[in-house]
Amino acid sequence: MSSSHHSLTSIRGLFLAFGLALLALLTRADETCSSPYLVRIEGQEDFVYVWTLGQESMGDGSDKLVTVDVRPGSPTYGKVIHSHSVGGRHEAHHGGFTDDRRQLWLAGLGTSKIFIYDIYTDPAKPRHVKTIENFAEITGGAVGPHGVYPLPGRVLIPCLSNSKDLGGRTALVEFGNDGTYIATHWMPTKETMPNLPGAEFADGYGYDARVLPRKNVMLTTSFTGWKNYTRDLDELIKDTEAVKNFGNSVVLWDFHTRTPRQVFSVPGTPLEVRWAWNEKSNYAFTHTATTSKIWLIHETKKDGWAAKEVAHIGPEGVSVGPSDISLSADDRLLFVNGFTDGKVHVFDVSDPHHPKKIYEKQIGRQLNMVSQSWDGKRLYFSSSLLTQWDKKGADNDQYVRGFTWDGRSLTATFDLDFTALQLGRPHHMLFGALKLGAQRAVSAN
Numbered sequence: 001m002s003s004s005h006h007s008l009t010s011i012r013g014l015f016l017a018f019g020l021a022l023l024a025l026l027t028r029a030d031e032t033c034s035s036p037y038l039v040r041i042e043g044q045e046d047f048v049y050v051w052t053l054g055q056e057s058m059g060d061g062s063d064k065l066v067t068v069d070v071r072p073g074s075p076t077y078g079k080v081i082h083s084h085s086v087g088g089r090h091e092a093h094h095g096g097f098t099d100d101r102r103q104l105w106l107a108g109l110g111t112s113k114i115f116i117y118d119i120y121t122d123p124a125k126p127r128h129v130k131t132i133e134n135f136a137e138i139t140g141g142a143v144g145p146h147g148v149y150p151l152p153g154r155v156l157i158p159c160l161s162n163s164k165d166l167g168g169r170t171a172l173v174e175f176g177n178d179g180t181y182i183a184t185h186w187m188p189t190k191e192t193m194p195n196l197p198g199a200e201f202a203d204g205y206g207y208d209a210r211v212l213p214r215k216n217v218m219l220t221t222s223f224t225g226w227k228n229y230t231r232d233l234d235e236l237i238k239d240t241e242a243v244k245n246f247g248n249s250v251v252l253w254d255f256h257t258r259t260p261r262q263v264f265s266v267p268g269t270p271l272e273v274r275w276a277w278n279e280k281s282n283y284a285f286t287h288t289a290t291t292s293k294i295w296l297i298h299e300t301k302k303d304g305w306a307a308k309e310v311a312h313i314g315p316e317g318v319s320v321g322p323s324d325i326s327l328s329a330d331d332r333l334l335f336v337n338g339f340t341d342g343k344v345h346v347f348d349v350s351d352p353h354h355p356k357k358i359y360e361k362q363i364g365r366q367l368n369m370v371s372q373s374w375d376g377k378r379l380y381f382s383s384s385l386l387t388q389w390d391k392k393g394a395d396n397d398q399y400v401r402g403f404t405w406d407g408r409s410l411t412a413t414f415d416l417d418f419t420a421l422q423l424g425r426p427h428h429m430l431f432g433a434l435k436l437g438a439q440r441a442v443s444a445n
Helices: 003-027 135-139
Strands: 047-053 064-069 080-085 092-097 103-108 114-118 127-132 142-145 149-151 154-162 171-176 181-186 209-212 217-220 249-254 259-265 270-275 283-288 293-300 304-312 322-327 333-338 343-348 356-362 370-372 378-382 399-405 410-417 425-432
Touching: 047 092, 047 399, 092 149, 092 425, 103 154, 135 142, 135 171, 135 181, 142 171, 149 209, 209 270, 217 270, 249 270, 249 293, 259 304, 270 322, 283 322, 322 370, 333 370, 370 425, 378 425, 399 425
Parallel strands: none
Antiparallel strands: 047 064, 047 425, 064 080, 092 103, 103 114, 114 127, 142 154, 149 154, 154 171, 171 181, 209 217, 217 249, 249 259, 270 283, 283 293, 293 304, 322 333, 333 343, 343 356, 370 378, 378 399, 399 410
């Protein structure tokens, strides 16, 4: 066989490999903070689902699921095309899908109800199919369901409180995709697990839960209990005893056994967890709400895992009230929302141990959640934190806003004023799509 034939074969092989890699990149679409167990969407998102807090004397006053059309070229692009009220105000907060992406589960932080929607039959018009009404009773006293994280055939629900004293001691709860209760895993405390490494930092509080399957680890963070998050914020911060009752810990778990392995001291109330996506990157970011810090939880050759502060988000010594973070799919950029200053702060985290701020932009007078597309070209922002913690008067800015990102700056694409639309206070956003891709190939739960 001639050398020219060998060369041609090699070139063809290179083009094939490039084509397959490009196809994988193009079909790997979703929100960047989604679970590795979740069926991905095919292409880009078609809808943004917005879990919205009801406001008295506004529309029907109820919490509702709102659908925003974000299909390019659609005549209703950037408009609300559907909404469904659940009846009453339950402190709409976070939600998540089942792993097959057929259902969307939405949590009521105040009443501990879970509202389940079919988003598979007609993604543009989610249909309410079930409500879990007796959450505290069937879970053994866990209340304040904060979010919903898909696992194979089930969902994991991190909670914020308990029915006994409505304080910060809480649990992780598992339900099957059919709504059947499976298990409750109480957060560790120094009294319940005195021999756990870092037990002196174990406060029993909860907030977020995220899994890195290939390392068999899960991280959970910590917030505060029902007695605090249902109070008026101005009143709360004047109560010197109440402000002591906030979490300052991150727990590393053995995911398969759901057993705590280590507790880290992370002062300042650590919130969202965002694992890096690269197959060789064994680290995650979190941020602290009251001290405006970015923290890195990372694997080490010496100690196994460690936690360290790596950056300050706003001006040194000033808290911007960071509320949400989003890590780009290439692990290069971290978008950090400041609730207090209403700005998004963008950090280059190519070196995760030394983040560098490269950009910031004013999004609103208050700013809560951020959702980022997998290709990094589109970001969506919402405004509401908690009913009793949102700003007041003219600063009570309630919106969902869309932007494009060109690698250097954000450009606005649409702006929905939820007050003018009489819809309420928009909180969590999740992506919907008309087409689903392949099941993600990860280890079992």
